Amino acid sequence: METVTLPSGQQLVVPKIVNDLCSFIITKIDTEGLFRKGGSKSRQNEIRLSLDAGCYLGEEHHEVDVASVLKTFFRELPEPLIPFSFHELFLRCMLLSEHQIEAVLLSCLLIPMEHLNTLAYFMQFLFRVSEYSPFNKMDAYNLAVVMGPSLLPAEEKLPHNPTQRLTKTCELFKLLIENAANIGVLTESIIERIAITSSMSSLNVDDEANVKKKKKRRSGSLTRMLNGLKKIVSSKTEEVVQEFPPDLLLTPCITRSAKKRKIESAGISNKKRRQIINSLPQQAILNTPYTPVSKNPDAIKKPTPETCEKTKEKKVLWSKSKAKVEEGSSKTAIQRRWSAVSSVAAFRRKKTRNSCAASLTHQKPKILEKDPQIDNRINDLSEELTKHKEPETENYVRISKVEYEEIKNRVSAIERRISIELENAEPEASATCDDGVKDVEMAYEQTLVQTEPLSPTTDQLAKRLSRELKIRRSNEPKVFRSPSARKIGSLRRRSRERDQPTTAEEPPKTRSNSFHGNNSPSVVANSMTSNSSTVSWKSAQGFFNATPMSNPGVTENCRASLAKLRSQNAGMVLAKAKLFDNLVDSECSSNKSGESNCVSSQTRSTKIGAPRVLDKNSRIQSLKMEERRKKAISPRKRNCNKSPQIRMQRISVKAPPPQEYNMDRTILRDCNRRGSEPTTSPKCVTPRNAPQIKRTLNPKSPRRICRTPVSEAKQTPLKVIATTRNTHHY
Amino acid sequence: MDGIIRITVVGDGNTGKTCMLYAYKDKKYNDHHSSTVFDSYSMSIEIDGKPRRMILTDTAGQEEYDRIRILAYKECDVFVLCYSVDCRISFLNVRNKWARELMKIKPNCRIILAATKSDLRKIYNGCVSTSEGLRLKKEIRANDFVECSSKLLLNVDIVFQKAVIAAIHPHFVKKTKPKKEECAIL
Numbered sequence: 001m002e003t004v005t006l007p008s009g010q011q012l013v014v015p016k017i018v019n020d021l022c023s024f025i026i027t028k029i030d031t032e033g034l035f036r037k038g039g040s041k042s043r044q045n046e047i048r049l050s051l052d053a054g055c056y057l058g059e060e061h062h063e064v065d066v067a068s069v070l071k072t073f074f075r076e077l078p079e080p081l082i083p084f085s086f087h088e089l090f091l092r093c094m095l096l097s098e099h100q101i102e103a104v105l106l107s108c109l110l111i112p113m114e115h116l117n118t119l120a121y122f123m124q125f126l127f128r129v130s131e132y133s134p135f136n137k138m139d140a141y142n143l144a145v146v147m148g149p150s151l152l153p154a155e156e157k158l159p160h161n162p163t164q165r166l167t168k169t170c171e172l173f174k175l176l177i178e179n180a181a182n183i184g185v186l187t188e189s190i191i192e193r194i195a196i197t198s199s200m201s202s203l204n205v206d207d208e209a210n211v212k213k214k215k216k217r218r219s220g221s222l223t224r225m226l227n228g229l230k231k232i233v234s235s236k237t238e239e240v241v242q243e244f245p246p247d248l249l250l251t252p253c254i255t256r257s258a259k260k261r262k263i264e265s266a267g268i269s270n271k272k273r274r275q276i277i278n279s280l281p282q283q284a285i286l287n288t289p290y291t292p293v294s295k296n297p298d299a300i301k302k303p304t305p306e307t308c309e310k311t312k313e314k315k316v317l318w319s320k321s322k323a324k325v326e327e328g329s330s331k332t333a334i335q336r337r338w339s340a341v342s343s344v345a346a347f348r349r350k351k352t353r354n355s356c357a358a359s360l361t362h363q364k365p366k367i368l369e370k371d372p373q374i375d376n377r378i379n380d381l382s383e384e385l386t387k388h389k390e391p392e393t394e395n396y397v398r399i400s401k402v403e404y405e406e407i408k409n410r411v412s413a414i415e416r417r418i419s420i421e422l423e424n425a426e427p428e429a430s431a432t433c434d435d436g437v438k439d440v441e442m443a444y445e446q447t448l449v450q451t452e453p454l455s456p457t458t459d460q461l462a463k464r465l466s467r468e469l470k471i472r473r474s475n476e477p478k479v480f481r482s483p484s485a486r487k488i489g490s491l492r493r494r495s496r497e498r499d500q501p502t503t504a505e506e507p508p509k510t511r512s513n514s515f516h517g518n519n520s521p522s523v524v525a526n527s528m529t530s531n532s533s534t535v536s537w538k539s540a541q542g543f544f545n546a547t548p549m550s551n552p553g554v555t556e557n558c559r560a561s562l563a564k565l566r567s568q569n570a571g572m573v574l575a576k577a578k579l580f581d582n583l584v585d586s587e588c589s590s591n592k593s594g595e596s597n598c599v600s601s602q603t604r605s606t607k608i609g610a611p612r613v614l615d616k617n618s619r620i621q622s623l624k625m626e627e628r629r630k631k632a633i634s635p636r637k638r639n640c641n642k643s644p645q646i647r648m649q650r651i652s653v654k655a656p657p658p659q660e661y662n663m664d665r666t667i668l669r670d671c672n673r674r675g676s677e678p679t680t681s682p683k684c685v686t687p688r689n690a691p692q693i694k695r696t697l698n699p700k701s702p703r704r705i706c707r708t709p710v711s712e713a714k715q716t717p718l719k720v721i722a723t724t725r726n727t728h729h730y
Numbered sequence: 731m732d733g734i735i736r737i738t739v740v741g742d743g744n745t746g747k748t749c750m751l752y753a754y755k756d757k758k759y760n761d762h763h764s765s766t767v768f769d770s771y772s773m774s775i776e777i778d779g780k781p782r783r784m785i786l787t788d789t790a791g792q793e794e795y796d797r798i799r800i801l802a803y804k805e806c807d808v809f810v811l812c813y814s815v816d817c818r819i820s821f822l823n824v825r826n827k828w829a830r831e832l833m834k835i836k837p838n839c840r841i842i843l844a845a846t847k848s849d850l851r852k853i854y855n856g857c858v859s860t861s862e863g864l865r866l867k868k869e870i871r872a873n874d875f876v877e878c879s880s881k882l883l884l885n886v887d888i889v890f891q892k893a894v895i896a897a898i899h900p901h902f903v904k905k906t907k908p909k910k911e912e913c914a915i916l
Contacts, residue, residue, distance in 0.1 A: 032744075033743070033744040036743045036744045036765055036792070037742065037743050037744045037817070037819070037820075038742045038743050038791060038792065038793065038819065038820070038823060038827075039819060040819045040822065040823075041823075041826060041827070064819075071792075071794065075794060137763040138763075139763075139764075141764060141765075142763065142764055142765045145764070145765035145766070145767055145790070146743075146765055146792055146794070147794075148794070149792075149794035149795060149798075150794050153794075154797070162768075162798055162801065163767070163768050163798070166767045166768065166795075166798060167767060170767060
């Protein structure tokens, strides 16, 4: 990619190859039949090879061949210049009887940024070629006919009426070539609307730049959350921050007026803006409006809590695996783009991880003075999340899906807490922002209305489009919800989330959790006994509590939710133990199998008690241990290690004298009675438990267990099936 | 056969296919330069005293249109394969691209090889000569070879007459060489 400044003053980022080829062709622009003649295939192949090898085009290359190579380049793009999903939209625009040009130009704003840049560049190039039509006999229509199928190819399956489709394609590109200068430029009407929307937000360039810089290092979901937070907080403290909309869907339009474009062309370059946008949530995305030169400060939309909330909700509602993939991919994209920044960032992140929570970088801008505690916590979590979300980088620990889910749950708990705390601030914020949202939605609706008369299926098309662009239709009920309604919605969503995975996702979760709870002492050599027994829970919890400025309220809130989850887990463990009983029945007597219940509920009591009584040092220590272990154990191994848990249970059922278990049972009862109160010391429960575990598991190190999965399979066929299914998630 | 003769004109871009069709249809030279997407004309001719309908299909030469062009191949009796004498690349492409494409989609198709823009011979040097055209005709086993000029309306009618003859006379069906039998083991 390289930045090209056009004669009109626009700066565009286009693929280098396109620029090279175009600038070569422009030197011989008056060749007759340019782009129309086929040229020689073999010479084209030579050119392609030499271009691939990094050579430059010289005099020996024929312009017709070069033009053909350019056509081939566009034709062989994995996603055509106008992406497949937009074909229908563009062709329907061509069916309009009036306002065709406006419709097409507005549609152009919807295509992805890179595509829009290249399209604008190439169309302006073709316009220049067509200006020489007396010499090269290639007018706009000819060029459209020749280029149309390359830029907007038909899908694999031949359309119903290919000829008509092609004719429309050619008309479309003729129109585009003729209006090349206006591609990606917003019309005055939209600018006016946006100006109204954004007039309430004042400009503070320094703050803006500041915020942008800081944002680069954050992960997507959290940034979105923080954007909302910042908005709320800043409006409360009456410090206005300029920002790009976090979710640009509602408006296909950051913009500047035609006049201002020229004046401000010395402003922020397009490239820079693109980078900034890329660091924004969702990677700026399908719908990033194209702002060829610097933006109009007046025309920036305020990010509203609603937008943030919506995105959040949408995010959560996604299927989990998909969400994870999304995170990963977007992350890599950021990483790639910010190769320079990321190396530093990665280093810092790594450092933070090693020193574990103690030295956290407080990168929060000053605007957030109001709630520094919350922000610090979020920062910590974002650090944690960033760490966990990069399975492909070797620097980072691989995190199991379970742990990811835990962190996610925790974040949502914090979110809830924050929303409670900031509820007072929200009415103000939403009051001011609602208008803005309405305006933008009106603009969008207008666009919809413009395309409405196309055909009866326009609605469907719009729906599809909105689905693909993740635009919320304006008539959906969620848009104008009050804060309390939103809260209820988020609660409902969360409960749904909790109920949902009981069939498929819950069992592996509990299993691996309980495994970590029980088995970790054997994994870690010997020094850590009770402290490291609740590995997977402690990681986030530890981070949480070790934060220098901790908010007791939030912590307690979290604990309640955690306790709920834990009790759930314990329930699952019990259920599993019962399942296990059936297997053991043949070997054990009935009263002993009853005790297996007891063992599993011990696990539970350990879990509840453990993280609370830990002092800070031991927490940090255990975190370090945990990290070491995370490095050591690959997800696969973890899966394999599930079977040792079963084995351990089995052995421990046989081995210990029943008296000890009775004692444990009384303790357990205490625990149950007290619920989430943190009085139960793990030291009074686990030490009794730990030696047994060690004794039973020492002969079998996890490594060895890994090597002999076949025998495990024979013993517990059911579990193994579950395990294999589980491995697909990693 | 329903009595309709279908003739499809193919060849490289900018070789003068559309012009040739116009010259045949309207008996005049049309000096407009516009790329074709897909076009077809229907006209009536008299063969042996009986009127027959003839459908002329014009195609785009650019490779972007490969998939659309193939649609015209299905119901076609004769192909008029064009190259322009002033453009050696189009001549070479007949061998390298067009003959292969036609053989692949319609192995027993009848082909009239037409050299267009023959009037340009006087203007440019290094044009494709008649003997080269005849050699190419044998090479691709075309039914006939005609040189024509749409600008001068020269031989354009002959191109389509030969095409019609090739379409209605069954003995013009090409003899295909028997393929060598492949080794069964390999």
